[in-house]
Amino acid sequence: MKEKFYITTAIAYTSKKPHIGNTYEAVLTDAIARYKRLRGYDVYFLTGTDEHGQKIQQEAEAAGITPQAYVDKVAGEIKSIWDMFNVSYDKFIRTTDEEHVKCVQKIFNKLYEQGDIYKGTYEGNYCTPCESFWTDTQLVDGKCPDCGRECKKASEEAYFLKMSKYADRLVEYYNSHDEFITPVSRKNEMINNFIKPGLQDLCVSRTSFTWGIPVTFDERHVTYVWLDALSNYITAIGFDIDNPSELYKKLWPADVQVIGKDIVRFHTIYWPIILMALGLPLPKQILAHPWLLSGIDKMSKSRGNVIYGDDLIAQFGLDPVRHYLLAEMGYYNDGSITYENLIKRTNSDLANVLGNLVSRTGAMIKQYFGGVIPKNSGNDDEFAVSLKTAIKEGFADTVAKYDKYLLADADAAIFNTLKACNKYIDETTPWVLAKNPEKKQALADVLSNLVESIRICNILLEPLMPDTAKKINAIFNVPEQNFESARDYNYCCEGVTLGEIPILFARIDEKKLLAEIEAKEKEAKKSAKEAEKNKKKSEKTDEKTEIIGIEDFAKVDLRVGIIKECVKAENSDKLLVLQIDMGGEIRQVVSGIAKYYTPEELIGKKVIVVSNLKPVKLRGIDSNGMILAADTENGVKVIFADENANPGSKVR
Numbered sequence: 001m002k003e004k005f006y007i008t009t010a011i012a013y014t015s016k017k018p019h020i021g022n023t024y025e026a027v028l029t030d031a032i033a034r035y036k037r038l039r040g041y042d043v044y045f046l047t048g049t050d051e052h053g054q055k056i057q058q059e060a061e062a063a064g065i066t067p068q069a070y071v072d073k074v075a076g077e078i079k080s081i082w083d084m085f086n087v088s089y090d091k092f093i094r095t096t097d098e099e100h101v102k103c104v105q106k107i108f109n110k111l112y113e114q115g116d117i118y119k120g121t122y123e124g125n126y127c128t129p130c131e132s133f134w135t136d137t138q139l140v141d142g143k144c145p146d147c148g149r150e151c152k153k154a155s156e157e158a159y160f161l162k163m164s165k166y167a168d169r170l171v172e173y174y175n176s177h178d179e180f181i182t183p184v185s186r187k188n189e190m191i192n193n194f195i196k197p198g199l200q201d202l203c204v205s206r207t208s209f210t211w212g213i214p215v216t217f218d219e220r221h222v223t224y225v226w227l228d229a230l231s232n233y234i235t236a237i238g239f240d241i242d243n244p245s246e247l248y249k250k251l252w253p254a255d256v257q258v259i260g261k262d263i264v265r266f267h268t269i270y271w272p273i274i275l276m277a278l279g280l281p282l283p284k285q286i287l288a289h290p291w292l293l294s295g296i297d298k299m300s301k302s303r304g305n306v307i308y309g310d311d312l313i314a315q316f317g318l319d320p321v322r323h324y325l326l327a328e329m330g331y332y333n334d335g336s337i338t339y340e341n342l343i344k345r346t347n348s349d350l351a352n353v354l355g356n357l358v359s360r361t362g363a364m365i366k367q368y369f370g371g372v373i374p375k376n377s378g379n380d381d382e383f384a385v386s387l388k389t390a391i392k393e394g395f396a397d398t399v400a401k402y403d404k405y406l407l408a409d410a411d412a413a414i415f416n417t418l419k420a421c422n423k424y425i426d427e428t429t430p431w432v433l434a435k436n437p438e439k440k441q442a443l444a445d446v447l448s449n450l451v452e453s454i455r456i457c458n459i460l461l462e463p464l465m466p467d468t469a470k471k472i473n474a475i476f477n478v479p480e481q482n483f484e485s486a487r488d489y490n491y492c493c494e495g496v497t498l499g500e501i502p503i504l505f506a507r508i509d510e511k512k513l514l515a516e517i518e519a520k521e522k523e524a525k526k527s528a529k530e531a532e533k534n535k536k537k538s539e540k541t542d543e544k545t546e547i548i549g550i551e552d553f554a555k556v557d558l559r560v561g562i563i564k565e566c567v568k569a570e571n572s573d574k575l576l577v578l579q580i581d582m583g584g585e586i587r588q589v590v591s592g593i594a595k596y597y598t599p600e601e602l603i604g605k606k607v608i609v610v611s612n613l614k615p616v617k618l619r620g621i622d623s624n625g626m627i628l629a630a631d632t633e634n635g636v637k638v639i640f641a642d643e644n645a646n647p648g649s650k651v652r
């Protein structure tokens with residue numbers, strides 16, 4: 001039977017759309033989950049959203065909607081961004097889920113009945129944006145230690161969870177479980193800063209706002225953040241005080257809980273104490289990652305330096321962004337994200353090293369062997385011997401790094417190995433061998449060694465860049481692979497005919513792209529202003545269509561195309577993927593019309609295509625153009641062209 005592996009992210013707070021720094025954690029956890037699956041574990045990956053609290057109540061009031069409607073919207077955004085990033089979670093929990101709410105109420109009642117929760121008065125320095133009370137000693141220069149804002153003195157009736165009762169047992173657990181807090185430097189921080197000075201009891205209820213889980217025996221109170229939020233890790237898998245589910249019994253305790261370094265205290269002090277009070281086992285490992293910063297600052301909506309993941313994917317494609325996040329973030333220091341570095345890494349690692357290796361190897365097999373991967377003679381020359389050594393050492397190095405969840409180091413090890421493959425091409429100069437018919441077998445050996453080396457590296461690459469790994473496997477028609485097959489050369493692709501060789505990563509023109517991004521940001525600011533103006537205008541007059549000149553219309557290149565192929569997108573019930581003949585050139589266009597047309601209805605039809613639209617990726621699928629359609633009362637209707645219009649004709 002497969003060994004279970006239960007991994008979680010912290011749940012994302014639904015006060016605002018998540019920025020790329022928040023998204024990083026989901027991607028990091030995903031890469032670990034994928035690695036563990038690759039290693040044969042029965043992985044269960046939990047993520048989700050934290051949906052209660054004063055801040056959300058305030059945001060909802062400002063937006064003029066109910067808190068539930070507000071969190072539905074933001075949770076939807078978060079989930080769709082996680083999906084866009086290929087985050088392979090098994091469950092997405094929301095703390096407004098009914099099962100969660102009921103379970104938290106039961107936990108609260110049990111802890112109250114057994115005397116671990118008591119009623120008292122909360123007095124302290126309160127930071128409203130952070131929803132945190134701080135003791136005098138915790139303030140930094142009299143201000144909130146988390147956000148640096150002014151705090152105010154406040155007091156209210158509240159329930160508290162007894163903490164100090166469990167302090168000794170907690171330290172004992174730390175000391176007998178070396179990996180519990182990773183990195184270990186955080187352990188001493190917890191002991192010296194929080195446990196030794198004496199643990200403060202934890203406030204677990206509030207009366208100053210209502211958007212929370214009600215305390216059943218005292219309805220003026222709602223459960224305050226941590227008891228509610230932390231419990232998600234067990235409620236999501238069916239924990240119940242009286243009757244825990246089979247899934248819970250199988251999965252708990254969690255193997256790894258991934259969190260940001262700012263919430264270590266909550267996960268290594270409060271969370272274990274809640275579990276101890278409930279008589280439950282503690283998680284095996286809390287893995288705290290550093291922050292992803294924008295330029296030099298921690299990203300923050302109030303500071304206006306926010307970069308969003310969906311924007312980055314639209315600009316760069318999915319895997320360059322995933323790769324950047326995973327490769328740039330070491331384990332001990334904060335990483336940063338800038339467009340310049342993202343472009344550099346994409347060009348150097350992805351286009352120059354990986355993309356170049358794959359396309360050169362594929363192109364040479366097409367050119368010299370008619371696209372059929374040649375057989376290896378088994379006679380390794382000195383270059384082949386050193387290549388194989390580099391691959392085997394690279395494999396061992398990568399696995400060692402993955403096993404410690406040092407993903408940036410694992411990534412570096414893989415790319416070092418890929419560089420050894422490019423070096424092998426330079427050393428063996430296959431284009432020279434190709435000129436000499438007597439060297440045909442030597443040439444075959446070089447290319448088959450390259451395919452094997454790429455196959456092995458690609459298995460290790462999959463947790464980091466799953467889409468790219470899939471594409472590379474498709475190019476070399478690699479049969480189904482497992483981790484064990486990456487340990488050695490087995491030449492399983494011999495005699496196989498290559499598939500299409502797409503450009504995996506186009507080199508980015510840094511100057512041009514940066515100028516485009518700047519222009520776009522300006523444009524966005526301008527149109528936000530204009531939208532505001534127009535909104536005011538349209539309140540006075542009826543809706544009017546903007547009048548444009550012929551020169552504006554002429555910018556749009558409309559062409560007739562004929563739909564040659566059409567399939568439903570694998571990962572969406574809204575999208576169809578069309579292959580359109582534009583008069584010689586076949587274009588792939590993704591269109592959101594799957595609800596209105598079946599693929600069969602469209603094949604052979606002539607449509608009008610906006611052909612100079614900037615390429616985008618929809619759900620990870622390249623779309624290179626758009627087909628015209630009308631919004632009608634009965635849904636979307638595609639505009640079909642006259643049957644006498646030839647593909648490629650310009651529409652004016």
Ligand SMILES: [Zn+2]
Nearest residue numbers: 127130144147
């Ligand atoms: Zn604060």
